[in-house]
Amino acid sequence: MHRAPYASDPAASRGREFNEEREGSRGPRSEFQRDRDRIVHSIAFRRLRSKTQVFIAPDGDHYRTRLTHSIEVAQIGRVLARELGLDEDLTEALCLGHDIGHPPFGHAGEKALEDAMAHAGGYDHNAQGLRTLARLESPYCDHEGLNLTWETLEGLAKHNGPVTAPNWALAEIDRAFALDLSTWPSLEAQVAAIADDIAYDNHDIDDGLRAGFLDLEDLLALDWLAEQWRAVEKRFPHAPRERQLRELVRTQIGLMVNDLLSHTRRQLGGIDSVEGVRGAGRQLAGFSPAMQDQERALKRFMYDRLYYHKEQIDTAERARDVISRLFAAYHQDPTTMPDAWLASLPEQEPERSRHIADFIAGMTDRYAIDQCRRIYGRAPEGLSNV
Template identity: 45%
Template structure:
């Protein structure tokens, strides 16, 4: 297998790679015994750390179960072998744990963040998100990362003493900063939030400024975020190949990917196509994981952090790709965007899915009493903006199948999504 820093290089034994094996947590890892606690104080558990409890609450949540019937990438849905949002999430969690163990981080916190990162996704993946964001433009917009935060802080109604899951500060901090800092040190929104401001879901959380929105998240959160990229790259490539949206031969010019395919064909000249695809996927994942480990160790040696807060206050991310593999990541995404995400078959289905989400939002805004009884409480007390947010919460929580069925309930011309 190649190392991440040398795409296409000579093969080596994966077991010889540094960082594998359980070791004591590093000083820069988040210490569960020093957690900053929960918004609603709770007695500690005699058998589980705060981050183990967070992970377990996420896994047992209603939003997590719904991921099993939410689209990952919208391809032909008659095949059960394509990834769903749930299987993607599980794969991200597996990679995050591997990175956390190699870097001597808190594995439970990294896993919890990976398991929670997509809870806020709409039906039909990013297609549904784009449609709902457009519908919500007059009311503050919609962002699935912020919706994940809203779910764990407000929308889950399971516990007697609080709304949401009452997760620890460290888990909320990592979740809200999944894509990095949201503000500068003066509290001014930056990046994608510079023009439209912080999402309403974040502003509604008591003491949201205490989440250090200006800083980088913990190394555990960074591990979960880069694991999302690794899983997306490798598994979307695999699903696109299996869906027939492009062929193995189309990958020859992608850095590292083409070289890896040549290596596989040389070593296994008679290998059947499905096994070629799997060999490519697993080698890509391994190379990216090893690259992140090597690059993180290099950056850690350079900045010499002593505490988790040193990671947060660093000048940039610590757990990330090397420049070489960051280029591979960009090349993969540049290939997948037109060949998969904008493939004519996918675009045709995306249009139908977007119409379903837009129609449902308009339907419930026009007559909120069409919402289920538990969503109709205090409707008369809601202004238009708050009503729109409630409708968005309801529509965003739908699974693909439920959204189609709801559209058929209220409309006579539901698109055929295949």
């Protein structure tokens, strides 16, 4: 594979936090391939299969979860990385790991943990992802965490660009293994972040239509979507509506991918090293201004019609109640926690609350519901609206 001069090079990695003596013992893989594989084989990654993407604890098998979303992000990310001459394995690792820190019930669960942890430094899903991979997920005998490379941790930390005010979880890791939080990350990290946007912008349309929360006629109020829909109908006039809708989603993904590649190549003029990427002082991978405006309009539409749909808000309120009640129960009576978590529960604050938050954040939707039912004798009804 052609490697562009501005691509990250696994042979030139800044290394890992803990020294390892496993060279050659686990197969012929690059450092970034090892990172990707460590994420894929982690318990935290497997739990994403039962964590909310858009719909909480969906009864239907066809709706996306955090796991299927992460896989779709990785597919888009690899295409972008290959076309731009970037390291595909680092890009894939970042795509697969970007949602590890999400608690059960998605943003509803995160809001509940933010409120519960206000006295203990707060909660942030991105920082929690770093904490999970660098500290909590510990399958190795000689160090804690997965001991990912600096480049992977940096890319996950700067998921949305430079971090000027890291919360306590990210700050702790940065003190131990400085991640240069004030600079822009590698192009692989920038591409992974945009791949996330492309995936959920379009696949959430697919799920929203399937659930009946979105209506095609409303979607066509967006001119660029209407234009693509007319092209789909013209090309496949006799295809069933469901297939036409899926063709629309694929077409939109293709348009966004091609726009990103074209604009990013223009942005990279004069950049000839990974140091040049970090020193550019601005985002280099991204959409053209025209596509950016269209993408923002789509996001506004999705928040108005799907994410803030009344049924979604009502379900989110019930989900927040589950997380709040679990946090209160574990804080008031720690014996309600599993033995392994109880045995390592700190005596002092804020460490005690942070430990409880670590436990809750790792739960799947259904496990959280089951724990609430076990402790309180019941869980709120209506925690799945599809």
